[in-house]
Every structure is written in structure tokens, then in C-alpha cells.
Amino acid sequence: MLLQAPVAIAVFRGPQQVIEFANPRVCELWGRTLEQVFGRPLFEALPEVAGQGLEALLDDVFATGTPHVGSELPVSLDRAGRRDLVYFNFVYAPVREPSGEVRGVIVVATDVSEQVQMRERAETERQEFVAMVAHELRNPITSLMGYAQLMQRRERYDARAMETIITQAQRLDRLTVDLRETVRARLVALAITPGPVDVRSLVLAATEQAQATTEAHTIAVEMPGALPPARWDADRVAQVLGNLLLNGIKYSEGGEVHVRVTDEGESVRIAIADRGNGIPLEALPHIFESFYRAENAVSGSRRGMGLVLPISKALIEAHGGALTVESRVGAGSTFTLTLPYDIPTP
Ligand code: ADP
Secondary structure (H helix, E strand, O other), X not given: OXXXXXXXXXXXXXXXXXXXXXXXXXXXXXXXXXXXXXXXXXXXXXXXXXXXXXXXXXXXXXXXXXXXXXXXXXXXXXXXXXXXXXXXXXXXXXXXXXXXXXEEEEEEEEEOHHHHHHHHXXXXXXHHHHHHHHXXXXXXXXXXXXXXXXHHHHOOOOHHHHHHHHHHHHHHHHHHHHHHHHHHHHHOOOOOOOEEEOHHHHHHHHHHHHHOOOOOEEEEEEOOOXXXXXXXXXXXXXXXXXXXXXXXXXXXXXXXXXXXXXXXXXXXEEEEEEOOOOXXXXXXXXXOOOOOOOHHHHHOOOOOOOOHHHXXXXXXXXXXXXXXXXXXXXXXXXXXXXXXXXXXXX
């Protein structure tokens, strides 16, 4: 961010509060000439700052001689025919005569619009997050309640209802795990506990687990017969592999999900390719962002919160590795993770 000079104005004591001095930044921001500002009453020369309580604050500084720090106010500026809302942080410092009497006040205003926007964005993001969590939790809960009440009313065990109850409970469970992970990933640096890992066994276990969740897909593994030993956080890497495999399954109707493992010397490359609906080109740069869900996910009514990929990427990066994607609409997606066998020491 370019640090911009603050606005500085010195105001004479007196009923009119005439501007004694102003720096060029005032003219720049307000689009006025120095003549339009110098020697003119403050609220006439710069009427945009009037009516926000500044008058009372100025009066107070004149009367008491105590400085005032940190009032943040929006000022609506007309610049080149465009109305801009600029947020200023105002500081008032009294200027005294040798006798101690307050002769004037220096008003320094710093443009804090960027910080205000960032704060507002964070707040919007937080509200959207809460709304989305509420929305995502609601469907499974409604369905759980519905089926449980149905059984209660009929006073009879219903295998189909029970199956739905279990599926919905599992979905809730996954959502809460996702949530916990996000909060954890956001609040603390991802904790990695490295230990010895047999890469082949890890890949085979992850693919077996993923295969157990689907009959419509075949998970094929292509892997060298032997690979160097690795030092990773086995649970975390297994979690990422599982996530990517489940996404491959989730975003394709069926067919093969292909896992190709290649030894690259210092690191191993694991590519997971599906033949699913693919990711639109314009969405590709965003899919690793928290809560981002592309059109293919939303329109296909596939459930999710857009958290799996950002968490996976953070976990792989915590191992000194990288997670990338290639995808073509209609052809499928390939997620590739490259992991050094040993986590580089920082
Ligand atoms: P979620 O699946 O919960 O929406 P993810 O973080 O797993 O969130 O993925 C983010 C987005 O990336 C998804 O919403 C989807 O649009 C897209 N995506 C992820 N994996 C695939 C895949 N294998 N094929 C197609 N699109 C995918």
C-alpha cells in the first residue's frame, strides 16, 4: 500500500475558524486550489466535513486545550464528477501562544478507507460464513428430524428412514469436521507432526478407503514397485489424498479415477485424475480459496462448503509441497500434489 501524506489543516481560533494553513494534499483530495482554501472559514471551504460533529470537537479543543485523537469519519468527496466516500481518521492538536492560550488547532486527517474496507470485507465474509453454515446445517437437521418423527409417529422401525438418518448424521459429522479444520487452519499455523511414512502403503490405504465409498467408480493406481521412505505427517497427507479422491468421485458421475505416483528424486508426485464435469476456466484461479464453490458444484446441487481444497493446499504447503490443478470442462480434472520426501527445515 502506498503511504499517502495525511491531510493537515491549521485553523485559527475565532467564530469563523479560518484556515491558516493547509498542505497540498487537501487541495489534491478536495480538488480545490490553495486560494480556495487559505484564509477561508473551515466549514465554508470544506463543507464536506461539516455536520459530523467536528464542529463540537473543534470547539472543545479550543475551549479546553486538550488534544483529541482518533475520530473516524466518512467524508463524501466530489472528485472529477464522481462521489467518493473517503474515511478519515482525525487528530486535533492545539497550538498555543507563549502565554498558554490556544491560538489555533491543527487538524490532521489520515485516509483510512483501505483499512475500513478491509474491516467491512472481513465482517461481510464472517456474516456470509455464518449464513452458509446455518444453511448447510439446516437441510440435514430437517431431514433427520423428519424421519425420526415419522418413526416415532408410526411406532415402527423403518429401515429406509434409518438409512437416511445415518447418511444425514454422517453429513453433519463431515460438516463439523470441515468447520473445525477451517477454524483451526485460520487461527493457528497448521501443526504438522512428521514421522516415517511408507508412501506406497499410504497411497494404497487411501485409495482402498475411497473405493469403499463408491460402486460407480473404479480407482486405478499406477505406482512404482518401490519408493524412498518419507517423513511426513501421515494422517494429514492421508487426509489430503482422501479429500482429493472423494472430490474426484463427487464431481464425476462414474468411470475411472486414476492415481499416478511418480518418483521425482527428491520428491514424489501424486496425480489424481477424474473424468468428471471439469472446472470452468474462470473458476480455476479461485478453487483453492476458502468457501469458493464453482458453478459445476452449485448447479449440480453437490453439497459442500468450499473448504476441502484450501485446507488440503495448506496442509501440503506445510509439508513444503505444492498442490496444483489442471482441468477441462467435459474432460475432467487432475489434481497433482508434489511432496518432498523430507519436510524442508525452515
Ligand atoms: P466443495 O466440494 O465442498 O465445494 P472444495 O474445496 O472441495 O469444496 O472444492 C472447491 C470447488 O472446486 C468445488 O466447489 C468445485 O466447484 C471444484 N472442484 C473441486 N474438485 C473438483 C473435481 N474433482 N472436479 C470438478 N470440480 C472440482
